[in-house]
Amino acid sequence: MANSFAGVDFYDADGLLSEEERAVRDTVRAWVDEHLMPVIGDAYIKGEFPRQLIPGMAELGVLGANLPEEYGCAGLNNVAYGLIMQELERGDSGIRSFASVQGALVMYPIYTFGTEEQKKYWLPRLATGKDIGCFGLTEPDYGSNPGGMITTARETKDGWLLNGAKMWITNGSQATVSIIWAKTGAIDDTRSIRGFIVPSTTKGYTAKDQKGKLSLRASDTSEIVLQDCLVPKDAILPKSGGIKSPLMCLTQARYGIAWGGIGAAMACFDEALSYSKNRVMFGKPIGQTQLQQSRLAEMLTEITKAQLLTLQLGRLKDKGTMTPDQVSLAKRNNINMACEAAREARRLLGANGILVEYHSMRHMANLESVYTYEGTHDMHTLILGQAVTGLSAF
Amino acid sequence: MANAFAFAESRGGELRKVAFESVSAARQAADATGGGEVHALLVGAPGIGGKAAALGRAGADVVVVVEHAGLERYSPEVYAATAAERIRAGGYRVAFFTASAEGRDLAPRVAAALDVSMASDLTAFAIEGDALVGQHPTHIGKIITTVRLAGTPAVVTLRPGAVTVVEAARTPRVEQAAPALDPAAARVVVTAIGAKGDAQLDLADAPVVVAGGRGLREAANFALVEALAAAFGNAAVGATRAVTDDGWRDPSTQIGQTGRTVSPALYVAVGISGAVQHLAGMRTSKTIVAINKDKDAPIFKVADYGIVGDLFEVVPRLTEEVRKARASQ
């Protein structure tokens, strides 16, 4: 296939992967080349998530890929899952966000906190893309402090009555089902936070796209309003309880996002490298100038560091010893370095770098959202600070 | 002093150009190994024998003609059995076929029937002692492999166009023979051969190839490429995989890694970026011209001459200038 992406691997990270992990990475990489790259520029400009790709993604098996086969999922290990996220984000952060939400923020909580009936019903449907899910945690006034949420769930004889508003919800407007986090007790009681499975057709549930985004344009970002939204008793995720539950989901998503940052950085580096060899100015390729080589060396170094760091994180996750703080380090590092790589690549590309047919500026804009969501860079800084000093600076 | 065998390919009762190439190669091989005879095999429907004498032009001493009503079209099993039988009986040092569509199907069957190995798609060869050494482009043309073929007979297919036919006016002895297999008994039956389009020059035969790619924007714009080809008068029209995948052009006109490989005197790439897979199919063209609006397009790295510009302006102008140039010749 013309223009197929070859990846970046300066330290033979490939040699640290198993044959399956490489095969998973290669298949998603090829899928992105064949199906996503031809449409993403247009989708980004139009501000539309390319929904026509959902069946293909589902068939490939990327949704909830690290959940067990018995629920219709691929049953991959976490390194393979990470590589999927890496390759999807190499295409676009919006597409990876879709997969992250579906897998880590919808399928994972149902798998972890749900009843066997809920798992058997929802997981296969979400894996095949028959249902699209979204994760309702963040609120207009409660972003970095999700425990402060004011969405409530009151138990009535007919079920749970939900009231509140959620914002910045990826997949929100196209989701057929939502995982809504709400307080069942006092408004300041974070221990009373529980998760609820809310089909989007439920009376009292509305979702509306947020307009005017300059980042993550090929992604649906929505507000959700719950107005006396009544769901049956069995809509609750029984094993959920406290702020810890949604945070566990976020840890899953952040893990995948850390890998995603590598993908975006690789895309920008690859584009910058190729351009620098072909673009001739003052009689020589710009790749022969010190300033551009400095940019490329920096990007390469950061990508290589991130690859090895994140691979170890994946091995720890598969071993069962990974901690949320470890994920914070990786997410913070990888997204920050990806932001810089994208910006420097954009600059290397000169005037051409502002056009959508080049990818770096789209990645640059997207990565600002990724820097901010799933725990802002600053929040992860404080998580690490507290982890090592024992002192909270929040 | 051994004899050399050549398969003379024909279609529809006419000798194909490659027939002369394999005969000429046999002539060169025979001369290089002490001057034996060149025996050509010509198979077809009754009447094909009338073309036998023409093979003398390329140096055939004997032409074995196998005519049968059931051989109006290529019949792989009959041709293979017949060729194998003649080669076995003749004790030839070398047996030449061409790597045409038919030859690439036929020669391996013959080699297997003779229980010998064969060398494919050679662009040059020489007999060195009891081995035949040849040049064979491999790895989509990125590598030239020098192969060594041991054993007798050395069965070879030659790349079409690689052998320059050397005139050698001979009057061959014509012998009649029967097919080694009754055509009615063949399991594989060619039921029809349909010419493609009008009598356009095929990519393999055309001295000039004009090819179009994505830069043309839509299928209808291939009319520009066709007009330029027509202006040259002896050009065939090719396409990149991108546009054949999109259904703009017939897949059989795809030039590239998994398509056709062409080596014309002149190759004009219109609106083609020059991806590696495409270059694989045309990089051995003698002269390459590229027209593309992107001056950093990889095609300019292999082109001998390039024009950076809007093909919708450049190509019509080029068509006009080519017409004028040819008219004044």
Add this chain to the structure above:
Amino acid sequence: MKIAVCIKRVPDMDLRFAIGAGGKALDPAGLKYDIADFDGYAVEVGLRLVEQQGPGEVVVVSVGPTAVQETLRKALGMGADRAIQLSAEDVPFDGMAIARALAAELKDGGYDLVLFGRMATDSANQTVGPMTAHLMGVPCVSAVSKLDIAGGGGTAERQLEGASEKVEFPLPAVVTIDEGVARPRLPSLKGIMAAKKKPLEVKPAQLGEARLTVQSIALPPDRPPGRIVGEGADAVPELVRLLQTEAKVL
């Protein structure tokens, strides 16, 4: 339907090649490998035939060292049912040797169809399919661009120079696949996981003597650098002049 597909592991043709130390093989540094293009089409054809006309099984076979197991597993990941590695430390360049090994393995396998890619993109000899068919004693149709199988037989189309040929043949048969028949599916993630559990048998390859060998390899001579004649339609007269006087092709 019982279908065998013979596949070859070849280097990724997109990469820049360098000549290895002995001058007979590529420098292995940086090479990546995959199923040869046309062989991928053949696997896809086999899978579709069983899907559309099932039940049946697709068996993939490859000659070579342990490394080919990864390639066989990719085909298993696409959906093939089982794999056979005919073990040989080096893959001979001689198609006749490969054909011998394949024929020995396949001839008593009861296959309705044995599929090959038209040719391997690295060695580009285009001989193994018809040779194997001859050794198996079954009919062969090579380089098909269209293929239909029904009722114990098949029809195919082959591209000739400036024409196309329609062919009919009975099963069992050997068919080699050209461009235009099918694009290979990507192995799904479930497929990749399932591939690990599918049977992969290793047997010695009965190659016999290889009489076509590689004496040396070389990079083709560089084309002399070309030049941009000019910009836009105004550059055309100069181009035509150069084609006439310098390149002498007009």
